[in-house]
Structures are given as structure tokens and as C-alpha cells.
Amino acid sequence: MPVELATTSEQREDVFSVRRRVFVNEQDISETLEWDEHDNPAAPTAHFIAYSGSQPVGTARLRVLNESVPDDADNSVASDSGSDIDAKISTDTDTDTDTDTDADTDTCSGNTKQSNCNLETAVTETTTIGKVERVAVLADHRNQGWGARLMQTVETHARQCGLSILRLHGQTRVESFYNACGYSTVSDVFEEAGIPHVSMEKRL
Template identity: 35%
Template sequence: MTAYDCYVGSDGALGDRARSVRRTVFIEEQGVSEAEEMDDKDGVATHVLLTDGDEPVATARLRLVGEATAKVERVAVLADYRGEGLGVRVMDAVETVAGDRGATEAKLHGQTQVRGFYERLGYEAVGEEFEEAGIPHVEMVKPLD
């Protein structure tokens, strides 16, 4: 089994490498527009990046959106690395950072095609399905303990 390195940091430290994963997954694979994917929130977010050697392979970002609420965004794993538990590892890292910063709840807009993944991690859907970047999503929340 490959040992992946996990990095947590600012946009300046990790942003370009994280965006390379997001570009491949969201823009090239899923057809999300660059304007929608590469928004102005990277600079205020904390980024989590997993690498295989020097190669970025999985990422997510986190923003505190309330006194005790963290928003998990842009969770992406390159296709060749899916099924190896990297999504779980990225989410664990994001939730740890959120808890360390005082968040008691995490929320996200999960693509409905991966809703089951988030449910297995303890997230619960709230509200109705909606479209974001042309893709069906559902808002999901999880208490952090």
C-alpha cells in the first residue's frame, strides 16, 4: 500500500497544487466552468492536500462560516486514486482542523452521486436537492465531537 503525505495549509502554501487536482476532477471530468470552480474563497480557506510522492492526488478546503460551523468544500480525488480511502483521509483531516478551530458542526454541499460516501462518514442530508455548477447537490451536516 502506498503511503500518502497529508499537508494542511494556506492558499499561498498549497493552493496551486490543490487547484491542479480540482481542475482535473471538476473542470476536465465534470465540466464545471473555471469561473465557478476557481472562486475568490481559496484565499480565506484552509487547504488539505494528499500527495503520492510529489504528485497532488486529493484535496479539500475548509472555511469557518459561523462561530462554530465549518464548511467543507472542493473535495476531490483524482480518478486513478479513487477507491483507496483517500476521500475518507481528506475528510478526516478537514474535520480535525475544523474541530481544532472550535467548530462543533461541519456542513457541505455534496454531489448527490456521492451522497452515500458522506452518509457513511456521518453526514445527514438537510433540505431538498438543488443544482450547483450544473450538478445535483444536497446540503449535508455533521456534528463534530
């Protein structure tokens, strides 16, 4: 399967290897911003890894925000007002949103022991908003649909865990990619780690 939930130590090492190459080496983002408490193995965070053959080529991270969906929420969703630095979403700009992804289907659907996913423990009836972070595809694998496959897998997993809204901070250079994936821009441009970003959201 080209995109998998990272559940083993080897897969997690691949996740961090891709992030280091894209964010630290390529984009010159400080390691003190790149690694945080959500990367702790015990954290209620889901990490995803994309493989081309045996080579790790892309990654993404999903966590739960401690916020609830307003009772009167309609198809528009509120902006993320959190001030945490989630630093960056850097993916290919390919807007291919084909649906023939081989997503991991044994995820959080009531079977966290088998899936080894801690995310579901953080989802409650009043906290159903997730945040997509650290989306990255290696430079020589961009514009090949990996970004779309990663996002499709993240969204499938989020639905299975009971999340209803996803938020992200996307770099402005790939804003159109996330628009094509169904995300709406809900903020003005702001900087994170010295890079222009916008807040974006999608109702699942």
C-alpha cells in the same frame, strides 16, 4: 504525511491543479464558478492536499460560515440556507473510514503563525459552523481511501480551530460516502453548476 494542510505556494498550486483536473476538465464546470474569493491567499480558508508519494491526488477546502449554533441545538442541526454557489464535492465513493490517517496535527491550535493557517481568525464564540468544499480525488486514485483520509484531516483541523458543526453540499452520486463519514442529509436535491447536490451536516 499523505494529507497535509496546504501552507506553501507549491502546495497551493497542487491544490488548484487537482481541482482543475477534477472539476474543470473532468466535470466541465466553468472556471468562473470554480475559483472564488475564498481562494485568495489572505482569505480565512484552510486548504488541504493529499499526496501519493510526491504526486498530488486529492484536495479539500474548509471555511467558516458567519452563523452561530442555536442555543437549543441538539444532535440535529439546521440546514444551510446560504445561496452561495459552492459547487461541488467530488470524491471517491470508497466508504473506508479507517482512522490510521496521518493528519497534520500542528494546525490551528493556538499557533497560526507556525501553521500558517488563516482559518482560526474567523472562528469566534458565535461563529462555530464550518463548510467543507471543493473535495476532490483524481480519477485514478479513487476507491483507495483518499476521500476518507481527507475528510478525517479536515474534521481534525476544524475541531482544533473551535468549530462544532460542519456543512457541505455533496453531489448525490457520492451521498452514501458522506453518510458513511457521519454526515446527515438535510435537504432535498438541488442543482449547483448543473449537478445534483444535497446539503449535509455533521456535529463534531
